Amino acid sequence: MKTFTPATARAGAIHLTIDGRRYDVDAEGKNLLHVCLSLGLNLPYFCWHPALHSVGACRQCAVKLFKDETDTKGRIIMSCMTPVTDGMRLSIEDPEARMFRGQVTEWLMVNHPHDCPICDEGGECHLQDMVVMTGHAYRRYRFTKRTHRNQDLGPFINHEMNRCIQCYRCIRFYRDYAGGTDLEAMGAHDDVYFGRQTDGTLENEFSGNLVEVCPTGVFTDKTLKMHYARKWDLQTAPSLCVHCAVGCNTIPGERYGALRRVRTRYNGEVNGYFLCDRGRYGYEFVNGGRRLRQPLVRTGDSLQPAAAADAVSRVGAAVSRATGSGASAIGIGSPRASLETNYALRSLVGPANFYLGVSDRHLAILRLMTRVLREGPAPIASVRHAARSDAVLVLGEDVWNTAPILALNLRQASSNAPAAAAMKQKKLNAWDDAAVRGAIRHEKGPFFIASVEATRLDEVARECHRLSPSDIAALGFATAHEIDASAPAPAGLSEPIQAAAQRIAAALKAAEHPLVVSGAGLAAPEVIQAAANVARALKKAGRDARIGLVFPEANSFGASLLAAGGLDDAGRVLAAHGGRVLLVAENDLFRQMAPESARSLLASAGHVVAVDHTTQATTEAAEIVLPSCTYAESSGSMVSSEGRAQRYFSVFPPLEPAQSAWRWFDEIAVRAGKKAAAWKGLDEVIRAMTQEFPELRGVRDAAPGADYRLNGSRVPRKSIRESGRTAVTANVSLHEPPPARDPDSPLAYTMEGASIGAPASLNARFWSPGWNSDQSVSKFQVEVSGQLIGGDPGVRLFEPPAQEAGMYFPPSPADQPARDGMLMLVPRYHVFGSEELSSLAPGIASRTSPSSISLSRAECEKRGLREGDRARVTVDGAEATEMAVLIREMPEGTASIAPGVPGTPVLPLPAWAGVTLASVAAEAER
Amino acid sequence: MLSEREKERITEEALLHEYPRAAVSEALLIVQESRGWVPDEAIVEVAGLLGMSTEEVEAVATFYELIFRKPVGRHVILVCDSVSCWITGEEAILSHLQRRLGIGLGGTTPDGEFTLLPAGCLGACDAGPAMMIDGKLYDTLTPERADGILAEYGMGADAQTSHG
Ligand code: SF4
Ligand code: SF4
Numbered sequence A: 001m002k003t004f005t006p007a008t009a010r011a012g013a014i015h016l017t018i019d020g021r022r023y024d025v026d027a028e029g030k031n032l033l034h035v036c037l038s039l040g041l042n043l044p045y046f047c048w049h050p051a052l053h054s055v056g057a058c059r060q061c062a063v064k065l066f067k068d069e070t071d072t073k074g075r076i077i078m079s080c081m082t083p084v085t086d087g088m089r090l091s092i093e094d095p096e097a098r099m100f101r102g103q104v105t106e107w108l109m110v111n112h113p114h115d116c117p118i119c120d121e122g123g124e125c126h127l128q129d130m131v132v133m134t135g136h137a138y139r140r141y142r143f144t145k146r147t148h149r150n151q152d153l154g155p156f157i158n159h160e161m162n163r164c165i166q167c168y169r170c171i172r173f174y175r176d177y178a179g180g181t182d183l184e185a186m187g188a189h190d191d192v193y194f195g196r197q198t199d200g201t202l203e204n205e206f207s208g209n210l211v212e213v214c215p216t217g218v219f220t221d222k223t224l225k226m227h228y229a230r231k232w233d234l235q236t237a238p239s240l241c242v243h244c245a246v247g248c249n250t251i252p253g254e255r256y257g258a259l260r261r262v263r264t265r266y267n268g269e270v271n272g273y274f275l276c277d278r279g280r281y282g283y284e285f286v287n288g289g290r291r292l293r294q295p296l297v298r299t300g301d302s303l304q305p306a307a308a309a310d311a312v313s314r315v316g317a318a319v320s321r322a323t324g325s326g327a328s329a330i331g332i333g334s335p336r337a338s339l340e341t342n343y344a345l346r347s348l349v350g351p352a353n354f355y356l357g358v359s360d361r362h363l364a365i366l367r368l369m370t371r372v373l374r375e376g377p378a379p380i381a382s383v384r385h386a387a388r389s390d391a392v393l394v395l396g397e398d399v400w401n402t403a404p405i406l407a408l409n410l411r412q413a414s415s416n417a418p419a420a421a422a423m424k425q426k427k428l429n430a431w432d433d434a435a436v437r438g439a440i441r442h443e444k445g446p447f448f449i450a451s452v453e454a455t456r457l458d459e460v461a462r463e464c465h466r467l468s469p470s471d472i473a474a475l476g477f478a479t480a481h482e483i484d485a486s487a488p489a490p491a492g493l494s495e496p497i498q499a500a501a502q503r504i505a506a507a508l509k510a511a512e513h514p515l516v517v518s519g520a521g522l523a524a525p526e527v528i529q530a531a532a533n534v535a536r537a538l539k540k541a542g543r544d545a546r547i548g549l550v551f552p553e554a555n556s557f558g559a560s561l562l563a564a565g566g567l568d569d570a571g572r573v574l575a576a577h578g579g580r581v582l583l584v585a586e587n588d589l590f591r592q593m594a595p596e597s598a599r600s601l602l603a604s605a606g607h608v609v610a611v612d613h614t615t616q617a618t619t620e621a622a623e624i625v626l627p628s629c630t631y632a633e634s635s636g637s638m639v640s641s642e643g644r645a646q647r648y649f650s651v652f653p654p655l656e657p658a659q660s661a662w663r664w665f666d667e668i669a670v671r672a673g674k675k676a677a678a679w680k681g682l683d684e685v686i687r688a689m690t691q692e693f694p695e696l697r698g699v700r701d702a703a704p705g706a707d708y709r710l711n712g713s714r715v716p717r718k719s720i721r722e723s724g725r726t727a728v729t730a731n732v733s734l735h736e737p738p739p740a741r742d743p744d745s746p747l748a749y750t751m752e753g754a755s756i757g758a759p760a761s762l763n764a765r766f767w768s769p770g771w772n773s774d775q776s777v778s779k780f781q782v783e784v785s786g787q788l789i790g791g792d793p794g795v796r797l798f799e800p801p802a803q804e805a806g807m808y809f810p811p812s813p814a815d816q817p818a819r820d821g822m823l824m825l826v827p828r829y830h831v832f833g834s835e836e837l838s839s840l841a842p843g844i845a846s847r848t849s850p851s852s853i854s855l856s857r858a859e860c861e862k863r864g865l866r867e868g869d870r871a872r873v874t875v876d877g878a879e880a881t882e883m884a885v886l887i888r889e890m891p892e893g894t895a896s897i898a899p900g901v902p903g904t905p906v907l908p909l910p911a912w913a914g915v916t917l918a919s920v921a922a923e924a925e926r
Numbered sequence B: 001m002l003s004e005r006e007k008e009r010i011t012e013e014a015l016l017h018e019y020p021r022a023a024v025s026e027a028l029l030i031v032q033e034s035r036g037w038v039p040d041e042a043i044v045e046v047a048g049l050l051g052m053s054t055e056e057v058e059a060v061a062t063f064y065e066l067i068f069r070k071p072v073g074r075h076v077i078l079v080c081d082s083v084s085c086w087i088t089g090e091e092a093i094l095s096h097l098q099r100r101l102g103i104g105l106g107g108t109t110p111d112g113e114f115t116l117l118p119a120g121c122l123g124a125c126d127a128g129p130a131m132m133i134d135g136k137l138y139d140t141l142t143p144e145r146a147d148g149i150l151a152e153y154g155m156g157a158d159a160q161t162s163h164g
């Protein structure tokens, strides 16, 4: 399957001989370990990691290198530290090299306990695999082993230090790659401890990757531990993270009807090897007590369980009456629901009656972003592009908190330029991690951030500017103008902003692959327009520029393409003609609009039908509730911020009567007589949708349809080693039930059938003989860290038009005059707490900070506020709310609150707000 | 926990470097100078003064074996256990010292006078066996000589029995 090595010799390729066999590879500048793994050869390693590169610390990757054909002795070298050169002759199988690797294993195992049976890593452990691979499976050491005390590292990570083999991967990921400061290597010699100074939660938002990065069972998934199952016993499917719009690819695992964990599914263009903690640990909502399992129908004040058929026929009848009456039913879609669900609701109510369940203001932002990306001032940056860019301007978006994995990659991009310079000057290879990091030292690349308050990416930025939203826009417009004089310049620019724009413009222009990042985070259209102008100016200046706009929710981009309007529109229509039928798809309107507006919108409808998988305020207020499926029990498509259409597949079958939301809408349509026959499966929904929306054609190609077969059979979701197959349901019946049917995908809920060779979009697990851990991913890649064989999953829907058509946006008019004594209140997002579904996971909830308002020190002093005080926040027309005060470095006249976090009111942000000291208690305490 | 004087000295030391954190080992030595060891609270305070996390400071503090993270006796005895000294009779010296002091390696006498630690080469390889007490080097040791040296540090002949 490997395509890294074409069979024929090619000019320009590097020729090398490994164990007598000749290979020709395009591997200029790569190291030998990279080359061997890319060729599909089995060579053990520990300290090397495909994203963290080489440090040459563990000596496990030793091979024999020969000078020429006549050299029979050769010498042992570390493959991860040796650049490949033309004509090289090496041996992996050489007895001395084998013995050397065996010895390394033996000494690494000296202190390692023999506790695989009770170790959570067992069965997917890189150490186990390497021990078997080196053949050193028997221990001679018979003395006392060094032991450590383990730490409580918080809700996500379990710690078992005795298993450590000192590969240093953990801190190289946590500290060097992700910027964490609370995990270190302590001690020395054979007594090194990887942990915190004292017990406590690992603070970094990417901590969960330690579980995959650590090649042993030191760091394991604490949430999995609470309902443990071995990797081979987990039913898995290719899935997507639904907790933000990056669209990271995941492999969730299920057993006994409960989701047990989420692992990374490598996608070279999207998330690579990592996930953020929201994405890894948000899954617990799937098993949560708030799941809806039954149709509910209101009787008086309460919702009572009802038969699915009754509930559907009631809704169907209401919809058909409504259609007859001329005041047809209204549908409200959702940015967290699949394209298919949104489309099915839209088809049920008719295009003109389908609204996206976000405020009009919010929808306008989504449409502006869509317009920019469609017109394509520059191609959209995938996460991989972002990681490769050599100059970055972030305008207004707190990427760390709104698109975490993008931020993690931007963090790496920040050192691209200094790394390139250092490599050139010191003749270093990019993979020589310690040397490159040492050479860069404190050098910062052309990385610029303009934001209202501090962000976690600031530490890697050369310049950070704390500005109001309109000043951020002005800086962007001015930068565009500095790059290309034909881009309109903003009026009345302050001296420092002008100077900053010149510096930023010069740096972006000097780069080859500059990147501009912005998004919906500030909800400021002028900031997005400014970002578009910078990208356009760079493109005009002939740079290979890219633009990245961060959408707020997993499918905000996709859903907005289908909608006729937003929530305020829907509210007006409902109010204008009372008594209509309202259907709401997987959306809590109380998170999208102020409670009184949501209540009055719902009250103005005659019947409210809410479809969701989880109880929330809107389902509680509905007349009829239909239980749908989470991503784990349904298949569907979403569009990420990259405009990448991606498919997720159900991991396990839904518990009846729950079914995909689109099926409920389709059934209702049939019942209401709007449709002759129901869609038979997901493919039919996608076919109808793509016919109506040619722009979405790529959705169809995002993954094979349900009729795809690999060697004549479906692709199994279970591993060939799954245990208990005939016994798991024996408590119910001694007969083994047939596997559940799946009309929506070519995957099967069984262990039968081959999975190797399936397209990457159908790959349910990374496993290869001898490679039980995630490290087996190299067997699925064309080349280490390259594309997956057959192409990385997903289809980009938007590329810039061939004919350059777009125009520069005119700069926004000067700021609205500041309102006396009031503050410009902007949204502030958090990895933990801002997103609806992940917040239902206990681990995420425990990491969420209480609702707060941040202000500058000066603004606090004006109001007599101190950090930790309670402030009363009032916005026009809305009730006052009390929040804790945080003092942050931010421009005077601004303040921020955290939407989505419990206790934060839903407000139309940005907005002018009054902020005063709330409690006398705080005064008294002083 | 840190005295004003210690804080001042650490801050001064930090100013000598482009990045304050570069002063971390000096800072730990400053703390150790007056107390003999570096307590947990000091790690936290040094971290605060130098803009580091406590983990970062702890990583340095635990890396160097001459930065003590546990209380030590008034006098710290380092006995070389590296090759040259081993050849010239280190084992006999070490066991003699252990017997005299009534403690093992890493131990501190109950009166808080002596802590006994191993060291990897004291630079006196031509004159082993060697040990160092409070920074002062003693070479060509014999058990008798060692007794004499201990006496210089206030260890009387009868002390042996009191330590068992
Ligand atoms: S804890 Fe794991 S990743 Fe860290 S050094 Fe030990 S074995 Fe390696
Ligand atoms: S970055 Fe977004 S999509 Fe990726 S794992 Fe985190 S929440 Fe999920």
Ligand code: FES
Pocket (backbone or CB within 6 Å): A033, A044, A045, A046, A047, A048, A055, A056, A057, A058, A059, A060, A061, A062, A078, A079, A080, A081
């Ligand atoms: S993998 Fe090459 S030395 Fe560790």
Ligand code: FES
Pocket (backbone or CB within 6 Å): B080, B081, B082, B083, B084, B085, B086, B120, B121, B122, B123, B124, B125, B128, B130
């Ligand atoms: S070996 Fe003991 S002083 Fe060098």
